[in-house]
Amino acid sequence: MYNAPHQFEPLMPSAARQEPLLAKAHDLALAATALASQPLAAELRGLLRAMNSYYSNRIEGQHTRPFELAQALRKDFSQDAKLAARQRLAIAHIDTEAELEASFVGSAGVAALYAPAAVQDIHLALFSRLPGADLQTDEGAAIEPGQFRVREVSVGRDVAPAAASLGDFIGRWASFYGHVRRGDAALVAVAAAHQRLGWIHPFVDGNGRVMRLHTHAVLSAMGYTGGLWSPLRGFARTVDRYYALLAAGDEPRRGDLDGRGTLSESALVDWIDYVLDVCLDQVGFMRQMLSLGAIDQRIAACLSFEQASLKSGVRLEALRPLHYLFVTGMEIERGEFKRMTGLGERTAVNLLSALVKRGLLVSDTVQGKVRFGLPLHALRFYFPALWPEAEADMATQSPQGLDTR
Numbered sequence: 344m345y346n347a348p349h350q351f352e353p354l355m356p357s358a359a360r361q362e363p364l365l366a367k368a369h370d371l372a373l374a375a376t377a378l379a380s381q382p383l384a385a386e387l388r389g390l391l392r393a394m395n396s397y398y399s400n401r402i403e404g405q406h407t408r409p410f411e412l413a414q415a416l417r418k419d420f421s422q423d424a425k426l427a428a429r430q431r432l433a434i435a436h437i438d439t440e441a442e443l444e445a446s447f448v449g450s451a452g453v454a455a456l457y458a459p460a461a462v463q464d465i466h467l468a469l470f471s472r473l474p475g476a477d478l479q480t481d482e483g484a485a486i487e488p489g490q491f492r493v494r495e496v497s498v499g500r501d502v503a504p505a506a507a508s509l510g511d512f513i514g515r516w517a518s519f520y521g522h523v524r525r526g527d528a529a530l531v532a533v534a535a536a537h538q539r540l541g542w543i544h545p546f547v548d549g550n551g552r553v554m555r556l557h558t559h560a561v562l563s564a565m566g567y568t569g570g571l572w573s574p575l576r577g578f579a580r581t582v583d584r585y586y587a588l589l590a591a592g593d594e595p596r597r598g599d600l601d602g603r604g605t606l607s608e609s610a611l612v613d614w615i616d617y618v619l620d621v622c623l624d625q626v627g628f629m630r631q632m633l634s635l636g637a638i639d640q641r642i643a644a645c646l647s648f649e650q651a652s653l654k655s656g657v658r659l660e661a662l663r664p665l666h667y668l669f670v671t672g673m674e675i676e677r678g679e680f681k682r683m684t685g686l687g688e689r690t691a692v693n694l695l696s697a698l699v700k701r702g703l704l705v706s707d708t709v710q711g712k713v714r715f716g717l718p719l720h721a722l723r724f725y726f727p728a729l730w731p732e733a734e735a736d737m738a739t740q741s742p743q744g745l746d747t748r
Contacts, residue, residue, distance in 0.1 A: 345504040348515035351542050352604030355523065355535055356612050360602075364612065367619045368530035372567065374626045379569030381633060382672045384715035386705060388570035394730050396436035398579035399555050400429070407433050409733035413719055428477045435472035436552065442468055443560040444570065450524065452564035456557065457521030457536075459514050463489045465553050465560070466546055480548045492547045503544040512543045533561050534618035535611060538592040542606075562622075572629040577621035588614045632726050639666050645724035649701065656697030660684040665703065665715060674712035680704075 400406040415430035467489030478486040491509045523532035578585045591610040602608025649657035664683035681691035698704040702718030723734045
């Protein structure tokens with residue numbers, strides 16, 4: 344049984360094995376920083392949190408359909424008890440992610456996320472949002488928010504570290520990774536910390552969700568995401584490789600040429616390389632999606648479809664103000680929006696009303712300012728292939744907006 348922190352070394356690859364990883368991390372840092380600096384509509388960030396929740400729960404095999412998630416965001420929960428529980432878990436993930444992004448910012452936020460109590464705090468933030476009836480595993484064991492497990496468990500290898508030693512393992516994990524704060528090496532450390540936290544398996548349930556939320560929160564605190572991308576989508580879309588490389592990282596050293604720790608250095612390198620590739624892929628995808636010229640064309644395509652095919656009252660004259668709202672992330676007065684359409688007062692009023700009804704504009708009050716809206720039914724136009732499952736789901740449902748709060 345594992346009961347001493349040296350048993351999950353190495354926590355980082357040797358300097359020689361890090362060199363290609365650092366080069367890749369450098370590329371990621373440059374690309375992510377450029378992407379995160381874009382001022383974009385808050386509704387997009389809200390939708391991406393919903394997507395992250397969907398994908399993280401899908402990795403666990405406990406996801407809702409996107410349409411069911413949209414219903415839950417409108418407080419419309421299923422009458423089916425098991426589905427309603429999954430809906431509540433999805434909402435809890437969305438709210439926890441938003442809380443973490445707001446609470447942990449900059450170098451101080453990164454340091455706090457590597458404090459020994461941070462892992463427990465994330466688990467508490469997620470599971471304390473659920474009612475007592477939802478706090479049990481599939482086997483009937485109680486889930487205690489924020490509490491380390493007190494029993495021994497098996498997780499694909501012989502056994503996880505002894506419950507009595509969890510404090511020592513987490514303390515070593517936090518101390519080591521919390522001191523890797525310099526540039527590219529910090530990105531390599533984020534990936535390594537994800538795998539080693541899974542190795543520790545500190546909770547009865549929820550370890551995977553906590554690991555992914557922690558990784559997302561650290562990348563956000565470093566200033567690399569801006570709420571515009573996350574590795575969670577990439578992990579879910581390569582889930583077999585995600586699990587295979589996580590498990591391989593648990594394997595013992597493979598001989599004299601495989602580092603000097605108890606666990607395999609080569610497997611840890613493979614895992615880190617995979618995480619960096621996933622991040623680069625997600626940053627590249629979102630950079631392509633957010634190309635301003637392409638966005639202009641996609642908004643026009645959506646408006647043209649609404650006008651010609653749905654006869655919804657939406658008109659192409661909304662393109663200019665909608666594009667402005669998207670690229671600035673601002674809210675504007677309704678009168679200003681109407682003036683930007685170039686239409687007469689009555690026609691502009693009808694257009695604005697139609698846009699709000701279709702979720703393409705969002706306002707907090709009947710006469711309040713308006714901001715860019717991103718309903719699920721517009722995804723196939725605005726961001727094709729961003730969330731394919733949501734596109735497919737909406738094809739079978741009555742068009743509804745996604746309340747991203």
